[in-house]
Amino acid sequence: MADDLAGRAELRVAVLGVGVMGAFHVDRLSRTVHGARVTVINDAAADRADTIACAAGARVEPDPIAAINADDVDAVVIASPGPFHAEQVSACLDRGIPVLCEKPLTTSPESAYEIVRREAALPGRLIQVGFMRRYDAEYVKLRTLITDGGVGDPLLLHCVHRNPDNRPEFDSSMMITDSVVHEVDVARFLLGEEIAAIQVTKPTAKRGTPDGQWDPMIVLLTTETGKVVTVEIFARTGVGYQVRTELVGSAGSAMIGLDLGLISTVGPLGAGHWGGPVAPGFVERFATAYGTELQAFVDAARQGTVDGPSAWDGYAAAAVCAAGVEAVRTGESVPIHLQPRP
């Protein structure tokens, strides 16, 4: 089916799940992404589906599998809750249409690997996983610097991931599977290696953190050649959204994510401070990257292909995060053994 899309003037897209992320994708697809139109909306909340569909000039389909199989759908964006992803991605593979699936690809390494194997048995790729940082200009620049040898041999990667706030159910496991998962993908993207082990240290928690939960945590990833990645993760800082990455190489270092777009110096002599705006959340910080990601998905789908982060990237991240959840529990270093790449 993907081949039938080659040269299509306008890709007709179904969006499954229109919470914060899905609604944002619908808006981008309707207003800024070229060559695509949202035709079908699906969401468990009927009111929400109606409102978003009405604004986008799309129709509502209450059954997600029927939405994937609809005649007026050429490609699918999945932004539904993670537990639905395995079934919905599988239905896209069954129909043979391209799918951009928000992370996680699925909720376990086993089901993610099953998807990798099923896709590998098809004539071409159909799955792009929503690791949008790979489309962020700063990450792309940092990767180019590394691959061009601009900082010598990469040695260490330091990642900071501070969320301003989160819903009450966002616990220490979700800090790994929902937040650190991006750092896992960034580490694999920047260093070009798989992660071989993960360990989690739990410093004194912020006041107000429920018993049995840890906020912040420090995550240590070790790559297959022994490079070390540190990740500082906060679920709730009460301040803005801060995501920084510093690469230390044998010939220098480079840092991104400093919100240095606008620097201001304010305040009276002796009592001034300097600084600029801090993004309030990930949607604002990565707005351009999300748009670029969607445009890349649409452009490739219209040519009958898919590129960008693959099902294998989704599987590798799921395997590291499952080990990470165990590392939170045990405090031990947990090794990661990936299945063979098909």
Ligand code: ISE
């Ligand atoms: C959220 O689900 C995201 O994907 C954001 O990019 C991440 O920064 C945040 O921590 C997650 O909760």
